[in-house]
Amino acid sequence: MSVVEHAKGLPAPVIEFENISITLGGRPILRDVSISIGEGEIFCIVGRSGVGKSVMIKQLVGLLHPDEGSIRFKGREVVGMDDAALQNLRKECGMVFQHATLFDSMSCIENVALPIRRHQRLKPHHARERALMYMAEVGIEHLAEKDPATLGPGLRKLVAIARTLTMEPRAILFDEPTTGLDPLAARKFDELVTGTLAGANMTQVVVSHDVRSIFDIANKIAMLHEGRLRFLGTPGELETSNDAVVRNFILGQPGEE
Ligand SMILES: Nc1ncnc2c1ncn2[C@@H]1O[C@H](COP(=O)(O)OP(=O)(O)O)[C@@H](O)[C@H]1O
Ligand SMILES: [Mg+2]
Structure with a gap:
């Protein structure tokens, strides 16, 4: 981030993708994509299915490796x-x-206690106490003794989120978090993101192919199209974009699907 941007009071970048290019299975997937994500931001990455959104965030945690470019987490x-x-x-x-x-x-x-037991070597009852704390944080402490197989996808997602939170991350990446959830469960997720997690100043990256679902939660949106960064800006700027590709995507017109 430049001195000028600092002076404007923008948050320091936690996550930086710089000129990323990646080819997979002989096909160029992303070309020269640069994105910078500030601390505490709710940053959404959108684009049609198969455009490379999951590839983008998998690179950040080293599950895939770009051919070119730099990716930095907290520098x-x-x-x-x-x-x-x-x-x-x-x-x-x-x-x-x-x-x-x-x-x-x-x-x-x-399930929630697993990472705690693995990484912090706490006694089982201490691990359970901590696990319960994180379940309470996402509003599912009443599910503690339930068998996950009996839960719907929305509640399973919340259990997985509580499990991730036990590691006390500073940033959290969600891949299609509301896909397959009913509207009520999707709203619960949105409330978690904009309430508890934003309140903890968590940096959040949300990947979605459903642009409408992220209008309510995003501070900033990046849209990928044909391997490139097509749009970067606020939800308001996305809504008023004059770019035909962006407009077609927002309106869900089949020409761009
Ligand atoms: N490990 C991989 N090996 C080969 N091709 C991959 C791999 N991962 C993803 N791809 C391809 O990269 C493209 C983008 O995938 P993905 O990031 O999953 O899309 P989406 O935007 O829907 O999340 C797809 O064509 C997919 O088939
Ligand atoms: Mg995906």
Whole structure:
């Protein structure tokens, strides 16, 4: 970030993608994409299915590697990080995958407590106490003893989020968090993002192919199109964009789908 931007009081960047290009399976997926995400921002990445949104955030936690460019988390270069450094990074920058991968052989609280037990070596009852605290934070403490298999996708998502929060990340990445959720569950998610998590000044990256669903939560939106960054700005700027590609995407016209 330049001195001028600092002077304007913009938040310091936590996540920086600089001139990222990546080819997968012989196909160029992203070309020369640069995005900077400030501390405490709710930053949404949108674009039609298959455009490279998941690829984008997977690169940030070292699950995929760009061919060119630099990716920094709190100023640390992610590209080329060794496994030990990546493991630390993934504690600071939690990722909630599209499909909540819970162990159905364990209760919800046992699922949430897993990372605590693995990384902090707490006694089981202390781990449970901490797990319950994070479940309360996302409003699901009453599900502690439930079997995850009995829950719908919205509640499973909240269990997965509570589990991610136990690592006390400074940033959290959500991949299609509301896809497949009913409207009530989707609204619960939105409230969590704009309420509790924003209140904790968490930097949040939300990937979605449904632009309308993120208008309510985003501070800033990036739209990817044909491998490139097509739009970067506020929800208000997106809404009033004169770019035909952006307009078609917002209106969901089949020409751009
Ligand atoms: N590991 C991979 N190997 C090869 N191709 C991949 C891999 N991951 C994603 N792709 C391809 O990259 C493109 C973008 O995928 P993705 O980021 O998942 O899209 P979306 O924007 O829907 O999240 C797709 O064409 C997908 O098939
Ligand atoms: Mg995806």
